[in-house]
Amino acid sequence: MVNKILIANRGEIAIRVMRACREMGIPSVAVYSEADKEALFVNYADEAHCIGPPPATASYLNIQKVIEVAKESGADAIHPGYGFLSENPKFARACEEEEIKFIGPSSRVLKLMGDKVAARREMVRAGVPVVPGTDECVAEFEKTKDIAKEIGYPVIIKPSGGGGGIGMTIVANEGELAKALESTQAIATTTFGLCDVYIEKYLSNPRHIEFQLLGDSKGNAIHLGERECSIQRRHQKLIEESPSPAVTPAMRIKMGEIAANAARYVGYEGAGTMEFLFSDGKFYFLEVNARVQVEHPVTEMVTGVDIVIEQIRIASGLPLSIKQEEVRWNGWAIECRINAEDPLNDFVPTPGKIKSYHSPGGIGIRVDSGVYTHYTVPPFYDSLISKLIVWGRDRNEAIMRMRRALYEYIIVGVKTNIPFHKAVMENPRFVKGELGTHYIERETTLINDMRRIMEREKSLEERLSHLLEGKKRIAAIAAVTALARTYGVPYGQSTNGGG
Ligand code: ADP
Numbered sequence: 418m419v420n421k422i423l424i425a426n427r428g429e430i431a432i433r434v435m436r437a438c439r440e441m442g443i444p445s446v447a448v449y450s451e452a453d454k455e456a457l458f459v460n461y462a463d464e465a466h467c468i469g470p471p472p473a474t475a476s477y478l479n480i481q482k483v484i485e486v487a488k489e490s491g492a493d494a495i496h497p498g499y500g501f502l503s504e505n506p507k508f509a510r511a512c513e514e515e516e517i518k519f520i521g522p523s524s525r526v527l528k529l530m531g532d533k534v535a536a537r538r539e540m541v542r543a544g545v546p547v548v549p550g551t552d553e554c555v556a557e558f559e560k561t562k563d564i565a566k567e568i569g570y571p572v573i574i575k576p577s578g579g580g581g582g583i584g585m586t587i588v589a590n591e592g593e594l595a596k597a598l599e600s601t602q603a604i605a606t607t608t609f610g611l612c613d614v615y616i617e618k619y620l621s622n623p624r625h626i627e628f629q630l631l632g633d634s635k636g637n638a639i640h641l642g643e644r645e646c647s648i649q650r651r652h653q654k655l656i657e658e659s660p661s662p663a664v665t666p667a668m669r670i671k672m673g674e675i676a677a678n679a680a681r682y683v684g685y686e687g688a689g690t691m692e693f694l695f696s697d698g699k700f701y702f703l704e705v706n707a708r709v710q711v712e713h714p715v716t717e718m719v720t721g722v723d724i725v726i727e728q729i730r731i732a733s734g735l736p737l738s739i740k741q742e743e744v745r746w747n748g749w750a751i752e753c754r755i756n757a758e759d760p761l762n763d764f765v766p767t768p769g770k771i772k773s774y775h776s777p778g779g780i781g782i783r784v785d786s787g788v789y790t791h792y793t794v795p796p797f798y799d800s801l802i803s804k805l806i807v808w809g810r811d812r813n814e815a816i817m818r819m820r821r822a823l824y825e826y827i828i829v830g831v832k833t834n835i836p837f838h839k840a841v842m843e844n845p846r847f848v849k850g851e852l853g854t855h856y857i858e859r860e861t862t863l864i865n866d867m868r869r870i871m872e873r874e875k876s877l878e879e880r881l882s883h884l885l886e887g888k889k890r891i892a893a894i895a896a897v898t899a900l901a902r903t904y905g906v907p908y909g910q911s912t913n914g915g916g
Pocket residue numbers: 548573579580581582583617618619620621623625649652692694703704854
């Protein structure tokens with residue numbers, strides 16, 4: 418087993434990893450930027466080292482500095498979390514050279530998966546169905562025109578080294594192609610340092626469904642079923658669930674096996690996710706995320722498998738603690754990403770001081786958070802401050818529980834997207850499980866529903882803020898509980914819970 422783990426990340430995921438370390442009796446080392454001195458994860462860690470100024474390029478992305486701290490503190494493994502250095506083959510390579518265990522796939526596999534065109538080709542070889550498109554990059558216009566014509570419009574042009582939905586351009590017809598090609602190449606070059614782009618068929622309103630994979634150093638690979646992540650804004654996931662209302666048990670077994678076989682085929686070590694678009698009953702491979710994902714807890718809630726502990730075991734050379742035939746899926750889990758952003762102002766980030774923080778509890782609730790009362794959310798990073806995850810025996814129970822929990826969740830001082838989540842949980846199409854990646858744009862009533870909810874709560878929130886200003890804590894607690902009572906949704910709405 419590894420002896421000491423440095424966590425090269427921040428916020429809720431750093432704490433998530435440290436919790437696993439603590440359960441395994443492994444000391445954890447935090448690295449943090451000057452902006453994160455007061456962050457919860459810095460205090461949670463067994464030891465913490467400042468690695469530089471606030472901008473991520475000067476701290477969390479500084480490979481040399483992170484490795485230096487690992488060596489100085491005697492950490493023999495590094496967990497990269499998600500984002501930052503987590504899928505950076507150069508970082509994995511640097512760890513390999515220093516004989517520090519990178520908790521994730523080898524630099525070779527990271528390089529392969531980071532190049533989306535190469536990954537597509539490899540997946541075709543491994544028998545995985547992919548979105549119709551090219552298995553080479555496209556560059557000059559004439560050739561791209563022929564390829565697009567063959568695939569059939571609409572098409573989508575994507576940076577090969579991309580991520581986070583950045584730079585992807587939808588092209589409706591040939592007239593738009595030249596400009597789209599040029600702009601995607603320009604964004605790819607400035608953002609990812611690589612001008613390579615490729616082209617795929619654009620599916621009109623697919624579901625985003627992904628499979629959780631685990632592979633060990635003994636050549637075993639299993640899947641833990643799927644997550645549905647169709648609720649996205651600007652290609653960023655907001656709400657995820659497991660299982661997917663669209664997947665039947667037979668589909669789960671078939672696609673899960675295809676995904677696990679592909680992981681075995683490429684010699685995948687660690688936790689990973691194979692993302693698919695699902696349209697007209699068919700799956701199409703999108704990409705592999707070679708790391709733990711933000712939404713991993715929904716899988717943990719339904720399978721009982723601690724994905725981070727598995728990652729650490731795998732990195733320590735141990736076999737997977739569970740065999741495919743032992744994996745059981747129990748009930749339904751939903752995750753809402755709680756972001757510090759203003760739902761009434763196009764969801765712009767709202768860093769600032771949290772004046773009061775009260776998180777929900779009770780049966781079936783999990784909160785993975787990186788914040789606390791009086792914590793100041795810094796402006797330099799992602800706006801995700803916590804994840805609210807609920808479990809229920811079926812989808813209906815999970816939705817009712819999520820509604821209840823969202824109304825218990827009180828964050829005063831910074832605006833959050835909680836009202837948006839409340840509106841989604843009450844939305845009839847969501848309740849029916851009729852999802853697609855364009856769900857948010859197409860549910861045109863959502864924003865008004867959210868305003869109505871915010872209006873309903875306004876006077877109570879103002880009272881609460883006022884009481885907190887006056888430090889009348891007892892009265893503030895009363896206001897908090899009153900706010901939870903604004904929860905006005907009738908119980909027992911049925912859903913077509915599905916598969
Ligand atoms: P990134 O790695 O930049 O996040 P992905 O390839 O994973 O990009 O795609 C992110 C999201 O973009 C998907 O979940 C989906 O909503 C949309 N998308 C990507 N490719 C297609 C496609 N071919 N057709 C329709 N939507 C797509």
